[in-house]
Amino acid sequence: MPARISNYFLLRPYWLAIIISLLLILWMLSSPEAEPLQAEQHSIKEQILPKVQTTRFTPEKMTKSLTLYGKSEANSRAVIRAEVAGKIVAITTKKGLRVKRGQALLNIEKNELPFRLEQAQALLDERSLNYKAVKSLNDKGLQGRARLAEMKSLLLAARTDVEQLQLKLARTKVTAPFSGILQEQFAEKGDYLQVGDSVFSLENIDPIVIRGDATEHYVSQLTLGQSISATLLSGEVISGKITYIASMADSKSSTFRIEAEFANPELKIFSGISAKLSIPLYPVEAIYISPSALAMDGEGNLGVKLVEQGTVVFKAIKLVEADNNGAWLSGFAGEVDIITLGQGFVKPGDPVQAVAAEK
Missing domain, CATH: 2.40.420.20 (conserved putative lor/sdh protein from methanococcus maripaludis s2 fold)
Incomplete structure (x- = not known):
């Protein structure tokens, strides 16, 4: 009997395919077995979340701050030049030293200036007496106005000569125009100077100025007198105020120059050092x-x-x-x-x- 059934399916294989398909459909529709599979897949998915x-x-x-990087420079700088011609007879200081305003730096030979001044003073005294005499006569109606005007002109010319010679004599002593540090010395004792020759360069670094460049986005948010801080390479932080804001941008960088002054009484901050500027803008x-x-x-x-x-x-x-x-x-x-x-x-x-x- 089994042999006959086997031969039957061998002669008709489509029946075997139909039976296998029905069994697969019944297994897939079986819910008790699908639920554990879905739960297992969900559990695996949860486990692989990154x-x-x-x-x-x-x-x-x-506080939002604007940070700029800049360099320090002298608050004021001048090249001191000879205002009269002559030979240097004494130099009373040297470069690198701190000097005060009006302090003597060097002396130029006076030559004949004292004698010319004495002569001009005597002529001034003479013309002063002549003018007073003519004026007295003019007041009494005994002297014309033309003569009085002539005497006054001569008196003024004599007075001008005296003042010019006094000024030249004073300029033989070269003094510092402001307090600062002498940087360069261009002449030595014995050198002959012409008018305009350089003798010293002078820098004032108290207060010290630190400059930076701000972009057009931030320059409108800055004001003169605004507080600013600077961090030096040593790590020291100093405080100051904005003293200058350029109204025209640099043609190459399209930035605006900013300058701030910082107190430097001990002259510890030199010109030319790098610093980081920090300017508070808004909270x-x-x-x-x-x-x-x-x-x-x-x-x-x-x-x-x-x-x-x-x-x-x-x-x-x-x-x-x-x-x-x-x-x-x-x-x-x-x-x-x-x-x-x-x-x-x-x-x-x-x-x-x-x-x-x-x-």
């Missing part, structure tokens, strides 16, 4: 975050990746300012959970398993 580390940040108040609420947590979306917007209800969300932000250790970001309404580890492996819309970082 893990990311998040840190909670709360915006805090800070803002921001968070301070490591640059490694920053990201960019497909359109090139700067932002961070957050986790909201288990899903990655990209949040565009505004960079307030940055330093070597991090960046201040604004644009947050309240507390946020920012992905600080693993953000490079997830994209917006991905479900993730967030793990809070230890405080």
